[in-house]
Amino acid sequence: xxxxxxxxxxxxxxxxxxxxxxxxxxxxxxxxxxxxxxxxxxxxxxxxxxxxxxxxxxxxxxxxxxxxxxxxxxxxxxxxxxxxxxxxxxxxxxxxxxxxxxxxxxxxxxxxxxxxxxxxxxxxxxxxxxxxxxxxxxxxxxxxxxxxxxxxxxxxxxxxxxxxxxxxxxxxxxxxxxxxxxxxxxxxxxxxxxxxxxxxxxxxxxxxxxxxxxxxxxxxxxxxxxxxxxxxxxxxxxxxxxxxxxxxxxxxxxxxxxxxxxxxxxxxxxxxxxxxxxxxxxxxx
Amino acid sequence: xxxxxxxxxxxxxxxxxxxxxxxxxxxxxxxxxxxxxxxxxxxxxxxxxxxxxxxxxxxxxxxxxxxxxxxxxxxxxxxxxxxxxxxxxxxxxxxxxxxxxxxxxxxxxxxxxxxxxxxxxxxxxxxxxxxxxxxxxxxxxxxxxxxxxxxxxxxxxxxxxxxxxxxxxxxxxxxxxxxxxxxxxxxxxxxxxxxxxxxxxxxxxxxxxxxxxxxxxxxxxxxxxxxxxxxxxxxxxxxxxxxxxxxxxxxxxxxxxxxxxxxxxxxxxxxxxxxxxxxxxxxxx
Numbered sequence: 001x002x003x004x005x006x007x008x009x010x011x012x013x014x015x016x017x018x019x020x021x022x023x024x025x026x027x028x029x030x031x032x033x034x035x036x037x038x039x040x041x042x043x044x045x046x047x048x049x050x051x052x053x054x055x056x057x058x059x060x061x062x063x064x065x066x067x068x069x070x071x072x073x074x075x076x077x078x079x080x081x082x083x084x085x086x087x088x089x090x091x092x093x094x095x096x097x098x099x100x101x102x103x104x105x106x107x108x109x110x111x112x113x114x115x116x117x118x119x120x121x122x123x124x125x126x127x128x129x130x131x132x133x134x135x136x137x138x139x140x141x142x143x144x145x146x147x148x149x150x151x152x153x154x155x156x157x158x159x160x161x162x163x164x165x166x167x168x169x170x171x172x173x174x175x176x177x178x179x180x181x182x183x184x185x186x187x188x189x190x191x192x193x194x195x196x197x198x199x200x201x202x203x204x205x206x207x208x209x210x211x212x213x214x215x216x217x218x219x220x221x222x223x224x225x226x227x228x229x230x231x232x233x234x235x236x237x238x239x240x241x242x243x244x245x246x247x248x249x250x251x252x253x254x255x256x257x258x259x260x261x262x263x264x265x266x267x268x269x270x271x272x273x274x275x276x277x278x279x280x281x282x283x284x285x
Numbered sequence: 286x287x288x289x290x291x292x293x294x295x296x297x298x299x300x301x302x303x304x305x306x307x308x309x310x311x312x313x314x315x316x317x318x319x320x321x322x323x324x325x326x327x328x329x330x331x332x333x334x335x336x337x338x339x340x341x342x343x344x345x346x347x348x349x350x351x352x353x354x355x356x357x358x359x360x361x362x363x364x365x366x367x368x369x370x371x372x373x374x375x376x377x378x379x380x381x382x383x384x385x386x387x388x389x390x391x392x393x394x395x396x397x398x399x400x401x402x403x404x405x406x407x408x409x410x411x412x413x414x415x416x417x418x419x420x421x422x423x424x425x426x427x428x429x430x431x432x433x434x435x436x437x438x439x440x441x442x443x444x445x446x447x448x449x450x451x452x453x454x455x456x457x458x459x460x461x462x463x464x465x466x467x468x469x470x471x472x473x474x475x476x477x478x479x480x481x482x483x484x485x486x487x488x489x490x491x492x493x494x495x496x497x498x499x500x501x502x503x504x505x506x507x508x509x510x511x512x513x514x515x516x517x518x519x520x521x522x523x524x525x526x527x528x529x530x531x532x533x534x535x536x537x538x539x540x541x542x543x544x545x546x547x548x549x550x551x552x553x554x555x556x557x558x559x560x561x562x563x564x565x566x567x568x569x570x
């Protein structure tokens with residue numbers, strides 16, 4: 001049975017309030033739709049942790065820069081609904097409902113939003129932090145599940161929840177990959193078959209770095225070069241290939257020795273499609 | 286009987302959770318302590334609206350500028366507790382408990398924080414919005430009561446609650462005045478007897494403006510001059526005397542005709558003490 005679809009914030013709040021009032025434990029999986037198996041794994045995980053699971057589908061305009069892909073971001077609400085058999089309710093508001101006239105409050109984080117994608121997408125994480133805080137305000141969830149593919153996003157949401165004392169448990173779910181290693185992403189739909197093949201360089205580079213790390217490589221530059229060896233020939237352009245502290249996200253620079261827990265992270269374009277991927281090195285976090 | 290005093294955020298959260306779980310309606314009155322009769326009126330109002338009333342006492346460092354009175358702001362926790370017979374719980378955390386190491390999330394509003402005090406206290410309202418959001422996160426209140434003396438603060442908190450969909454009703458309570466008209470403020474304790482007399486110019490100027498407004502005066506400059514006629518000779522320095530839209534807080538400028546609902550607002554120093562006061566003109570808001 002497809003889940004109940006709600007488009008109005010106050011109607012959605014009411015449904016969540018009723019669920020809580022009837023003793024349900026509410027879980028939420030915030031998404032931008034164009035759902036793939038990775039999203040569905042998050043929903044199944046949420047269903048294990050909560051009795052009443054809501055999925056939000058909202059292509060959040062404030063997290064897109066002026067030259068990014070807001071307009072062409074894939075949207076398929078009927079297809080998404082058909083996949084969400086494990087959800088109890090789907091909330092898919094219009095942009096104007098989440099940012100009505102007069103809206104001007106923003107939630108921002110500091111240092112965590114500066115490295116990695118933050119350096120290339122100014123305002124992106126402020127948009128993310130703001131919309132997730134709004135969704136939490138409406139939903140009042142006990143638990144929220146996010147994918148680890150957006151590792152920096154997850155770290156920032158944990159930070160916001162801790163700092164604002166929001167009463168929600170934030171759960172990170174491991175990256176869901178295609179059989180050949182490509183991290184699932186709604187943006188994979190942009191890739192041509194040839195680009196799809198080239199995009200395997202990301203997971204291959206990360207896998208190679210993990211192997212080198214496991215046999216003792218700790219030189220930051222060497223680890224980055226292992227990844228770049230794969231990514232450079234495949235990518236149209238590279239935003240970053242970094243090895244960072246898994247909590248602070250501060251990169252280790254050339255000449256530095258990385259710690260025993262590290263995160264290797266990539267953002268690059270294959271064709272015009274921006275892809276990200278990451279992998280924890282060591283038994284990290 | 287004095288209320289229960291809690292200093293640790295998680296212990297405070299637990300008490301609020303228990304109260305809600307037992308069916309209580311939780312109300313909160315956030316304060317910076319040094320309580321006067323105005324604060325106690327807020328607490329009584331909260332008690333009419335909620336069965337379990339918590340008062341927070343926290344001199345919030347992030348809303349003070351580097352040259353402001355954070356260090357000398359009056360503090361009297363034992364005296365405050367003795368006055369809070371109507372409260373069920375008092376939460377008085379240390380600064381480090383509200384802003385522990387690593388804290389970096391801030392809540393900011395845009396246009397509403399720009400005029401009036403926002404123009405003279407950069408960062409002040411970001412500090413206010415942040416700490417109130419934290420207090421709401423910990424308390425999970427149904428209702429929160431704030432004084433209208435801090436009119437811009439109240440407008441900004443309403444904005445944050447609306448924009449972030451926080452599930453709390455925000456109530457503004459009318460300014461509580463001494464018999465001679467002086468708006469009650471913890472900072473009145475700074476005034477010498479001679480300054481205390483001069484400080485009456487604020488309420489006198491606002492009263493005179495209200496009378497002129499009621500008999501039809503709508504010229505923004507004329508209304509400001511009526512107030513300035515009282516405040517200029519009394520104040521050591523003036524931050525602003527403005528007539529603003531009561532919702533947007535946008536000032537009417539010289540030569541403009543004010544609408545039928547307006548707010549007259551003052552910030553000035555009497556001696557070294559910064560005082561604010563305001564008054565709605567017409568049956569405003």
